[in-house]
Amino acid sequence: MEYALVHCKSSTVSPDDLPADIRQAGRLASPPKKSLGAQELKEALIQTGGKKAKAARLLGISRPTLYRCLPSMV
Numbered sequence: 001m002e003y004a005l006v007h008c009k010s011s012t013v014s015p016d017d018l019p020a021d022i023r024q025a026g027r028l029a030s031p032p033k034k035s036l037g038a039q040e041l042k043e044a045l046i047q048t049g050g051k052k053a054k055a056a057r058l059l060g061i062s063r064p065t066l067y068r069c070l071p072s073m074v
Helices: 002-007 020-028 038-047 052-059 063-073
Strands: none
Touching (some): 038 052, 038 063, 052 063
């Protein structure tokens, strides 16, 4: 942010004011995944025999994210 503020030519910081490596990293980031419903989580767990790590991979999320979603199912 400091870099952008120093190099900014206007009163508003834009992506063009960021260093090239940060701008490039933003382009490579994947778009946010749609939110998962309880039914999707349940089906993934059934399909993987209750293996949470496998269910998370199947859903394309991390295991900690899966754990954060589980309390909402209870």
